[in-house]
Amino acid sequence: MNLGTPETPFLAVDLDVMERNLRRAADDASARGLALRPHAKTHKVPEIARRQLDLGATGLTLATVAEAEVFADAGFTDVFIAYPVWPSESRAQRIRSLSERVSLRLGVDSVQSAEALGSALTGARLEVLVEIDSGHHRSGVNPAVAADVALAASRAGLTVAGVFTFPGHGYAPGERARAARDEADALAIASFTLETAGMDVRVRSGGSTPTRVEADQSVLTELRPGVYVFNDAQQAELGACRWDDIALTAHATVVSRRGTDVIVDAGSKVLGADRLAWATGNGRLPDTPDARATALSEHHATIRFPEGADIPPLGSVLRVAPNHVCAAVNLADELVVVQGGTVVDTWKVAARGANT
Amino acid sequence: MNLGTPETPFLAVDLDVMERNLRRAADDASARGLALRPHAKTHKVPEIARRQLDLGATGLTLATVAEAEVFADAGFTDVFIAYPVWPSESRAQRIRSLSERVSLRLGVDSVQSAEALGSALTGARLEVLVEIDSGHHRSGVNPAVAADVALAASRAGLTVAGVFTFPGHGYAPGERARAARDEADALAIASFTLETAGMDVRVRSGGSTPTRVEADQSVLTELRPGVYVFNDAQQAELGACRWDDIALTAHATVVSRRGTDVIVDAGSKVLGADRLAWATGNGRLPDTPDARATALSEHHATIRFPEGADIPPLGSVLRVAPNHVCAAVNLADELVVVQGGTVVDTWKVAARGANT
Numbered sequence: 001m002n003l004g005t006p007e008t009p010f011l012a013v014d015l016d017v018m019e020r021n022l023r024r025a026a027d028d029a030s031a032r033g034l035a036l037r038p039h040a041k042t043h044k045v046p047e048i049a050r051r052q053l054d055l056g057a058t059g060l061t062l063a064t065v066a067e068a069e070v071f072a073d074a075g076f077t078d079v080f081i082a083y084p085v086w087p088s089e090s091r092a093q094r095i096r097s098l099s100e101r102v103s104l105r106l107g108v109d110s111v112q113s114a115e116a117l118g119s120a121l122t123g124a125r126l127e128v129l130v131e132i133d134s135g136h137h138r139s140g141v142n143p144a145v146a147a148d149v150a151l152a153a154s155r156a157g158l159t160v161a162g163v164f165t166f167p168g169h170g171y172a173p174g175e176r177a178r179a180a181r182d183e184a185d186a187l188a189i190a191s192f193t194l195e196t197a198g199m200d201v202r203v204r205s206g207g208s209t210p211t212r213v214e215a216d217q218s219v220l221t222e223l224r225p226g227v228y229v230f231n232d233a234q235q236a237e238l239g240a241c242r243w244d245d246i247a248l249t250a251h252a253t254v255v256s257r258r259g260t261d262v263i264v265d266a267g268s269k270v271l272g273a274d275r276l277a278w279a280t281g282n283g284r285l286p287d288t289p290d291a292r293a294t295a296l297s298e299h300h301a302t303i304r305f306p307e308g309a310d311i312p313p314l315g316s317v318l319r320v321a322p323n324h325v326c327a328a329v330n331l332a333d334e335l336v337v338v339q340g341g342t343v344v345d346t347w348k349v350a351a352r353g354a355n356t
Numbered sequence: 357m358n359l360g361t362p363e364t365p366f367l368a369v370d371l372d373v374m375e376r377n378l379r380r381a382a383d384d385a386s387a388r389g390l391a392l393r394p395h396a397k398t399h400k401v402p403e404i405a406r407r408q409l410d411l412g413a414t415g416l417t418l419a420t421v422a423e424a425e426v427f428a429d430a431g432f433t434d435v436f437i438a439y440p441v442w443p444s445e446s447r448a449q450r451i452r453s454l455s456e457r458v459s460l461r462l463g464v465d466s467v468q469s470a471e472a473l474g475s476a477l478t479g480a481r482l483e484v485l486v487e488i489d490s491g492h493h494r495s496g497v498n499p500a501v502a503a504d505v506a507l508a509a510s511r512a513g514l515t516v517a518g519v520f521t522f523p524g525h526g527y528a529p530g531e532r533a534r535a536a537r538d539e540a541d542a543l544a545i546a547s548f549t550l551e552t553a554g555m556d557v558r559v560r561s562g563g564s565t566p567t568r569v570e571a572d573q574s575v576l577t578e579l580r581p582g583v584y585v586f587n588d589a590q591q592a593e594l595g596a597c598r599w600d601d602i603a604l605t606a607h608a609t610v611v612s613r614r615g616t617d618v619i620v621d622a623g624s625k626v627l628g629a630d631r632l633a634w635a636t637g638n639g640r641l642p643d644t645p646d647a648r649a650t651a652l653s654e655h656h657a658t659i660r661f662p663e664g665a666d667i668p669p670l671g672s673v674l675r676v677a678p679n680h681v682c683a684a685v686n687l688a689d690e691l692v693v694v695q696g697g698t699v700v701d702t703w704k705v706a707a708r709g710a711n712t
Contacts, residue, residue, distance in 0.1 A: 007446055007712040063655045083655060086611045086671050090363055109612050112670050138656050139612040139619050255442045256465050256495040263495050269686050270711055273629040298397065298682055299419045299439060300494050314468050315442050326654055330625050333709050353689055355626055356363040
């Protein structure tokens with residue numbers, strides 16, 4: 001590796017791999033007639049969002065008002081906050097201000113929220129989408145009663161553009177296709193209830209990186225994957241990407257050794273501590289897929305190599321793919337951009353920590 | 357709660373609870389004749405470190421050179437980087453510069469690291485402590501061979517001040533006393549091997565928040581707890597603190613409800629995703645200890661209330677104690693300081709993300 005100057009640990013983006021990931025998802029969506037509205041909470045970087053739009057994305061998905069403010073400041077004009085936003089007084093003021101700068105959509109998942117949003121945002125130029133629970137059981141209403149929420153929103157003076165869901169239960173081995181089926185079924189049912197109540201449903205939005213390629217284009221109009229830009233150890237273990245599709249890795253120095261284990265200086269404060277029940281470790285080495293992080297502390301990752309493998313020497317630098325790249329990016333102030341092994345740029349993680 | 361203006365989610369420090377935590381640990385250490393060198397990686401806030409020194413701390417412990425640089429910039433003059441630092445060329449330069457500003461100690465845990473440090477830092481004014489593995493099996497040498505590392509350091513021109521360990525295996529129910537016993541045994545053995553080799557051992561440093569009160573003052577000279585300043589759900593579940601000893605909580609708004617669950621807007625990007633195998637959830641509610649976070653996404657925590665409990669309404673604000681407060685603090689740019697329910701200050705998390 002010829003990475004030039006950065007001191008470990010740091011997060012590096014392989015520009016060519018990222019570009020390939022972006023193109024593939026854009027081409028897939030385009031070929032299937034689906035709008036692509038990438039979730040920018042993964043990268044939080046305006047330079048990347050710009051590239052997504054250049055490749056045909058119709059707008060951005062974001063998780064918080066604060067993230068939307070960052071991207072509006074960076075010149076983006078079409079934003080969906082895919083979250084059941086609660087309009088506290090100060091937040092409502094910020095949403096109103098945002099709605100004057102961008103084409104804005106918000107999520108809503110209850111009659112009471114719809115009434116609160118309508119009351120707090122009277123006259124603001126925005127649309128809402130009703131969030132549907134398609135099996136992940138987080139936020140979102142049962143699709144059978146989606147019309148109750150939509151009608152409440154409409155009565156409260158809000159424009160309802162359609163329905164959306166997050167099939168997060170597709171983040172489990174063997175569950176991607178089933179979760180995509182649940183996603184389509186839930187959106188179809190919710191859509192039917194709205195139409196039966198006399199409402200127009202222009203948007204049926206779903207999607208996640210592991211379910212993206214399984215999404216049903218006869219139901220969905222829009223996909224909102226986020227992780228696909230970089231991929232991560234979870235996606236590789238789910239079979240949603242190959243090891244060489246991982247565009248973001250932590251570069252970390254070996255500081256200690258014990259048997260077939262080495263300790264590197266990228267711990268949970270760099271990689272994030274996310275670990276789903278089925279994950280085989282706390283991070284993986286794309287360059288040595290048989291090795292994995294078996295333990296994390298804040299500044300230590302224990303990397304276990306298979307018996308008989310060459311154990312890297314003290315002072316050498318390894319590339320570690322985090323389990324969940326969104327969490328890793330949100331820990332970093334900047335990303336180091338690498339092309340052909342050379343640092344070519346750094347990008348500020350502009351929306352880091354923008355949680356409000 | 358009368359918290360004034362901050363928009364949720366945010367991290368709040370209860371000043372009175374923090375002060376009580378700081379005093380208790382300072383008094384305990386003083387009563388037992390142990391030096392207290394708090395690990396400032398937990399809080400990363402110079403204002404808090406200043407208070408720790410005012411209450412008698414002999415200096416600070418930090419995890420990285422970058423953290424040490426932040427605290428040196430803030431005027432602190434006595435720093436132990438309790439980590440097996442590997443001296444890359446640029447890092448060695450930074451350590452050398454730091455050693456001209458502060459009284460500096462570094463960790464070392466192998467003969468090869470000792471030689472590399474000695475070679476890279478010739479003539480620098482600093483001391484090293486040999487890191488010992490007392491049972492946590494992360495970095496650190498077997499205490500029986502500690503003298504090999506100490507002698508290599510000495511031959512390489514470094515001044516060896518003593519030995520240190522982190523009894524991290526005390527982070528498990530019922531294991532605190534045993535881990536403290538292991539800590540003392542390992543430090544005693546390592547110390548004996550150094551003394552047998554003719555070396556002076558001035559420092560035997562150990563400690564962690566859960567093992568702090570069990571530390572053996574007949575062996576240890578110094579304690580390095582970090583978490584005790586705030587405490588967290590892990591410490592409460594371990595029995596290392598009471599619920600009302602938790603000084604830092606995330607304030608989060610209820611955005612969605614389903615049965616006995618509510619969804620609040622502080623997810624893993626606010627609380628951190630740390631969850632040890634024995635933890636009962638992803639965070640706890642100090643004001644309602646029977647409730648817990650049962651699932652985390654980046655911007656959602658699912659809080660489950662016991663059957664029959666009053667379920668908080670949409671828009672209400674709950675206080676959630678993270679599992680691991682060090683991880684939560686490292687996600688925040690600032691901490692909101694509360695006294696008697698009123699916001700009295702904000703502190704910048706000055707060393708946030710200072711991982712290099």
